[in-house]
Amino acid sequence: MVVAKQVTSKANRAADRSHLFDERFLKTLEHLHMVSRKVFAGNLRAERRTRKVGSGIEFADHRTYARGDDFRYIDWNLYGRLDKLLLRLFEEEEDLHIYILIDVSDSMSIGQPLPKLHYAMQVGAALTYVGLANLDRVSIIPFGDRLTDRLPLSRGKNRIFRVFDFLQKCPIGGKTELAECMKDFVTQNKRRGLAVVISDFYDPTGFEQGINTLRYYKFEPFVLQVYDLREASPKLHGDLALVDCETGDTREVTVSKSLLEAYEREHEKYCKELEAYCTKYALPFFRTHTSIPFDELVLRIFRSGGFLR
Amino acid sequence: MKFLGPIGLGTWSYVAIGAALLAVTAYIIKMRRRRFEVPFSQLWKRVLEQKDANALWKQLKRLISLLFVLAILGLVLFAALDPTLGAVDRKARSVVILLDASASMKAMDGNDKGTQSRIDAAKAKAKRLVDGMGGGDLAMVMRVDGQATPMSRFTSDAPMLDKIIDGIAASDTPADLPRALGAAADALRDRPNPLVVIVSDGAFPQTQLGQVTWTPDPKNLAAIDLSGIDVRFVPVGKRSDNVGIIAFNVRRYIANKAAYEVFIEIQNFGQEPAHRELTLYNGQTAVDTRQLDLAPGQHIRQIYEKIPGGEDNRLRAALRPLDVAGGSDPFALDDTAYALLPARKKQKVLMVTQDNLFLEGALLVYDNIEPFKVSPTEYAAKPSISDGMDVVVFDDYTPDVLPSASLIMFHPTGPTSPIAVRPGEMMDPAFTEVDANHPVMRWVTLADVHTDKTEVFLPDPKKGETTLAYSVTDSIIAAKRDGKRKIVAFGFSLPAAGRDSATDLPMKVAFPMLLVNALDWFAGDQADLLTTYETGRRERVPLDGAGAANQADLTAPDGAVTKTPVIDGLATFYASRVGYYDLAAKAPDGKPIASMTLAANLASPTESDIAPSATLTLAGKKLEAPEAFAITHSQKLWIYLVLLALGLIVLEWVTYHRRITV
Numbered sequence: 005m006v007v008a009k010q011v012t013s014k015a016n017r018a019a020d021r022s023h024l025f026d027e028r029f030l031k032t033l034e035h036l037h038m039v040s041r042k043v044f045a046g047n048l049r050a051e052r053r054t055r056k057v058g059s060g061i062e063f064a065d066h067r068t069y070a071r072g073d074d075f076r077y078i079d080w081n082l083y084g085r086l087d088k089l090l091l092r093l094f095e096e097e098e099d100l101h102i103y104i105l106i107d108v109s110d111s112m113s114i115g116q117p118l119p120k121l122h123y124a125m126q127v128g129a130a131l132t133y134v135g136l137a138n139l140d141r142v143s144i145i146p147f148g149d150r151l152t153d154r155l156p157l158s159r160g161k162n163r164i165f166r167v168f169d170f171l172q173k174c175p176i177g178g179k180t181e182l183a184e185c186m187k188d189f190v191t192q193n194k195r196r197g198l199a200v201v202i203s204d205f206y207d208p209t210g211f212e213q214g215i216n217t218l219r220y221y222k223f224e225p226f227v228l229q230v231y232d233l234r235e236a237s238p239k240l241h242g243d244l245a246l247v248d249c250e251t252g253d254t255r256e257v258t259v260s261k262s263l264l265e266a267y268e269r270e271h272e273k274y275c276k277e278l279e280a281y282c283t284k285y286a287l288p289f290f291r292t293h294t295s296i297p298f299d300e301l302v303l304r305i306f307r308s309g310g311f312l313r
Numbered sequence: 314m315k316f317l318g319p320i321g322l323g324t325w326s327y328v329a330i331g332a333a334l335l336a337v338t339a340y341i342i343k344m345r346r347r348r349f350e351v352p353f354s355q356l357w358k359r360v361l362e363q364k365d366a367n368a369l370w371k372q373l374k375r376l377i378s379l380l381f382v383l384a385i386l387g388l389v390l391f392a393a394l395d396p397t398l399g400a401v402d403r404k405a406r407s408v409v410i411l412l413d414a415s416a417s418m419k420a421m422d423g424n425d426k427g428t429q430s431r432i433d434a435a436k437a438k439a440k441r442l443v444d445g446m447g448g449g450d451l452a453m454v455m456r457v458d459g460q461a462t463p464m465s466r467f468t469s470d471a472p473m474l475d476k477i478i479d480g481i482a483a484s485d486t487p488a489d490l491p492r493a494l495g496a497a498a499d500a501l502r503d504r505p506n507p508l509v510v511i512v513s514d515g516a517f518p519q520t521q522l523g524q525v526t527w528t529p530d531p532k533n534l535a536a537i538d539l540s541g542i543d544v545r546f547v548p549v550g551k552r553s554d555n556v557g558i559i560a561f562n563v564r565r566y567i568a569n570k571a572a573y574e575v576f577i578e579i580q581n582f583g584q585e586p587a588h589r590e591l592t593l594y595n596g597q598t599a600v601d602t603r604q605l606d607l608a609p610g611q612h613i614r615q616i617y618e619k620i621p622g623g624e625d626n627r628l629r630a631a632l633r634p635l636d637v638a639g640g641s642d643p644f645a646l647d648d649t650a651y652a653l654l655p656a657r658k659k660q661k662v663l664m665v666t667q668d669n670l671f672l673e674g675a676l677l678v679y680d681n682i683e684p685f686k687v688s689p690t691e692y693a694a695k696p697s698i699s700d701g702m703d704v705v706v707f708d709d710y711t712p713d714v715l716p717s718a719s720l721i722m723f724h725p726t727g728p729t730s731p732i733a734v735r736p737g738e739m740m741d742p743a744f745t746e747v748d749a750n751h752p753v754m755r756w757v758t759l760a761d762v763h764t765d766k767t768e769v770f771l772p773d774p775k776k777g778e779t780t781l782a783y784s785v786t787d788s789i790i791a792a793k794r795d796g797k798r799k800i801v802a803f804g805f806s807l808p809a810a811g812r813d814s815a816t817d818l819p820m821k822v823a824f825p826m827l828l829v830n831a832l833d834w835f836a837g838d839q840a841d842l843l844t845t846y847e848t849g850r851r852e853r854v855p856l857d858g859a860g861a862a863n864q865a866d867l868t869a870p871d872g873a874v875t876k877t878p879v880i881d882g883l884a885t886f887y888a889s890r891v892g893y894y895d896l897a898a899k900a901p902d903g904k905p906i907a908s909m910t911l912a913a914n915l916a917s918p919t920e921s922d923i924a925p926s927a928t929l930t931l932a933g934k935k936l937e938a939p940e941a942f943a944i945t946h947s948q949k950l951w952i953y954l955v956l957l958a959l960g961l962i963v964l965e966w967v968t969y970h971r972r973i974t975v
Binding site (some may be wrong): 111208238267274 | 346347348349350351352353354355356357358359360361363364
């Protein structure tokens, strides 16, 4: 069967990830790290401030003393001037938790010349490296119709090779069930943080529920949509049987110019829906196709300031 | 409309139904599609749901595509039936169109303005006939002039026949209608519905019109059997007022070959008086001009006597219409005639004789020769004395080696005799028979000639030897043509010293006549040798010295060169144009060995009488016009159907690939 061969060949191509993280990739990552430090000098520190008031060293506010408070934090100078017992509050500093959620479903195996999955993994790895280098805690969670595996929270850029190894070996395939996967994710990860979702968002049940789950559980969703130019503007003609690579649904169509144009419009509309949704809820959103070099994308993300603050 | 295709309607129906079913089935069966993997079929689903709103149009487009295919199939199958529009209800005919291309068809009265020739008018009418042929009709075009020439086979290809008709030109020869009718009858034998259409001016002599029969007549084998053949006539031509030269001859005087005599006969064929100027040319020089006034139908014979010979031997007579009433002439071909003067040459004659006064006296009175004389002894001592001589006369002497000149020999003997002689002499021969057709024996009577004895020749026809005079069955005067050399041998001696009673021939008028005839024959200057011939007649012309050749080149007045056969020194001559012809024979090695010039004239009162005939009566039957052709029209449709099918295929291809009908 010719089709079977085509499918197998696509799956094999996506499964072969040995060349993804070579020496050149490493150099690119280092370059990205240097650039990120220049671009965000002063903002990027090893720590990330939270709104939590706690035992930090940077003054945040005063509040009225209550019984039981630590006497050490009473501002005696103000007591002398105002004759009121006010307590000094400090911002508590803590590590940022970054969760890189990479879609590894079958639809991500499609793409020319680079499968979307490989592109997503390279972007994910780059973001992970920057996070590790900033002494944040980073975890990578591949997902399809379920969470197939996970790279536990790690810190320090020397962990990057473990990241590579994980991405090269993690299982891939299956349908896209974003809602179910995000539900599992928030259940398994009690510590809130930045949730970078890298996917094509081709979920027959829709993307809203999955992202909403992240929002509801106080994660900060960061939406990164990856698509292939050929799937946005397919070069098809004639009588075809279109097979969904995830569900296996077959649709017989006779592709005409007008049909292709309608499809392109529909694809664009779908992407715009995702973008509108993110805009509505002030979620960082990036859309990219696989022809844009991943390092260029990562820089764009940095410049937007949405990824690290 | 009729269907003339090779497929029967029954078979065609089966094929049509089968093909239509195949086409419909091909549209009904599910198309095997190429599979293509997409990442998210939901998007396609949404698009297709929108498109399904146009499902009816989609179905319609598919139906249009099916209708396209069915229409293409229908057109091709319909074309296979060879549908033909037109009146093909009657039975198909076999038609021979006899297109008159004789000389009279050159008359410029094809239309009222005089700007179209009869042949052009005839061609137009013939093409109209061809274009009006029915679908099953087959036609052949035959050109009729002095010969009958089929120009095509039987065919229904009207454009090809039109092209053939366009290529026909009138010749300068009279028409030979019986020959053409015979050829047409032969061609139509055993063919269905035979029809002959004569497109002509009808200017045929009555003798020709009577040479046919409408019922089979076993006793009259010479008549053309037209039984069962429908013969029709399409007339052309309007005018009859022609004046033409119907005879033009020239001859030299026998006694004075330096002068010549010309005879011209002119006739007015019109119904009105005519006025012409007749000019006689010698080469390019006008010799005589005179004005002629001819009453209707009048013959005029003009004789020009004792005209001194000019430099050129080509004579031309030309009639010019005078610029007065009755001065126009629609037929120019017979206004000019050509003739050739026989060549004139003074021959050197060497007499080898012992002072024979009879011989010398007879030759001395002939002023067209230059005589020389030697004795046999002198000749034997120096035979080269004959070099440069045109003729050598041996009087009772036979040399060991014969010279290359032409010879007159009296009493040749021995093995060196040019014509073999029988051993022993014949005593008291009587001249019982002479070959009066031979030029040497012209006007010669030998009945009362006495000879005491004679040699008897044994002429061999294979060597060109012939007997001129017999004594019962024995040859006593013989002639021989040996290449260019000619020999006349007498078996007996002339009277001489000691032999006074050998013969009394020198006392007769026949003797100088014999000598002059022999010398003229040697010179090729025969009084009865014609150099002017009629066009359209096949003649056999003696070509001096062409004995070794079997063919000669005939150069026509227009420069066209054709090969003509030469048999026994006689060349076949057929002139299709008026003017001068050059006839030349070559040896196998390519060396010219003989040549002559001939003149050809129309010289046919029948052809010059160009009065057209609105009707034609053949052997008592008046020929009708072929009115059936006038309303017959047919048109083959298959080519248009195939072109339409091709157009639909292209349209279907374009609409399919532009995704219009898919």
